[in-house]
Amino acid sequence: MNLVKQMEEGLRRWVETALAQAREKGELSYQEVPSFVIEVPREKQHGDFACNVAMLLARQARMAPARIANIIVSNLDKNDALIEGVEVAGAGFINFFLRPDWLYDVPRVVWEAGENYGQELANGQKIQVEFVSANPTGDLHMGNARGGAIGDSLANILSLAGYEVEREYYINDAGNQIELFGLSLEARYLELCGREFQFPEAGYAGEDVVETVQRFIAEHGDSLVSAEAEARIRALTGYALQEKIAYIKTTLEQFGITYDVWFKESSLHQSGKLSEVIRELKDAGCLYEEDGAWWFKAGVEEGEAKDEVVIRNNGTPTYFAADIAYHQNKFERGFDQVINVWGADHHGHVARMKAAVAALGYDPDRLEVLLMQLVRLYRGGEMVRMSKRTGTLVTLNELIEEVGRDAARFFFVMRSADSHLDFDLELAKQESQENPVYYVQYAHARICSILRQAQASGIEIKSPDQVDVRRLAADEELALLRKVADFPNEILTAAETMGPHRIARYVLELAGMFHSYYNHYRVLNEEAELRDARLILMEIIRRTIKKALNILGVSAPERM
């Protein structure tokens, strides 16, 4: 149930009817109704909703916008019970002033929705969100953390917007970097067993690799020293991957993220799907051979995407080849829409991935890549280079420990994915008291406090149909009802634009309106009817804040 949308659509039909009538009467001439908007004006004095159709019609009708607007208004059926007034203003806007009656449905709607306020009806679309998908060769860093916060929140939003959503983590457990990982593990193993070793160039030098090997030795001893190198590496790699994946899983769970599917790249190799898709593409003429390697023909038009190697001249497939097979697999699983949350450093990969999807016979628009600008990490004003290979990185674990999960998750989704994010750990800690997340959580805690006190003094919180919610007549109360009513629309907009940051901003605004109200009005100690109405207002605000925070993966504490 989306009250605001209902109102907008009602007004739209109202205007369309008036337009048709004006044309019939010969007062207005136009070919077709342009796609106009019913929007909420920025300025309150411009009414509850405004319509720009007159200005859009000016050329077609060859008439001044204001005159068109007046004609439309004169053709409106003024018997509509919800309308208090209509005016023509500015360059030709039609402003609608509504009676507040419709807002009094808000409490009931929120009440009936229970924990699911903002949930739209299922739209029958199956959508997959793949995010984080960090290599299982190391810890999760800040970029992964941002991707996690954005991806998980987006998945929540899409789910509320009516999509059937699946969250997926793609485990890159095959290919070059895994071989390098294996060689690094082997070197550490031999080192720790007191044997001669050679650490691979650009190998994984992090301390975590050493620790992993130490644990392996503690469990399995040093018998692999005498084993064949291949078997040794296989055993070490298998052990380390299992450990790393489990660790990543646990860390993400601590960050509030759980996945529906953990998809292993290696399964594409083992099942033969990878070589199958390469053969398909070869047959379809999408590949060509050059310098002993097989290339994917991506740059069909004006060099939009560069051609890319899928099979190296040594016969091994590249990650891109696996990615093609992976995306084929995604679409074979029946997703209508597939979203990948990627770091901006992968942007060059987008065009050829889409080209590959097209080559597989799927509409490339069904693949949506949400590029997120990278995180730059500072510590006390100094930039910290993030590199797994050198082992100098701040992990997601450390972040959660230092800043806290709630603050971290909120911080990452506060800004749009497009914005570069400078994250200064010192600053984040220092400002933790002033972090906006506390502002929102405090609003929730304050409401809980009111509700607790009510309960303690034996005041029942009644349901909206037992209370005269029309007692909520102050401007601030109507504005709050209106803000709560906006929530479902905010979800839809956030889903359409893939912008979880909208929810963060929304809940900040709602919390701000509440705090202001709290400082000017009393809830308890008012006469019973007014008090009961205000208690209901408090409860629907509380539910909305909690739901919004829930979307963002942030807790809603009852006390602070």
Add this chain to the structure above:
RNA sequence: GUCCCUGUAGCUCAGCCUGGAUAGAGCAACGGACUUCUAAUCCGUAGGCCGGGGGUUCGAAUCCCUCCAGGGACGCCA
């Protein structure tokens, strides 16, 4: 060189996709409000050639072109 992102108040950012009325928040600054349902709060003040230039339009922060500045990507790495 090609491509992507960014440039809006002292700072951090919304708004740009889908043009609309006087460009909005938060922080910082300044001045106020706690015998009150939690002052992690509130109220007020101040702060802007929306990077520059050109174009389209009745109307441009928003669309187009161009230039400037910062960041990133351009590998038989992922």
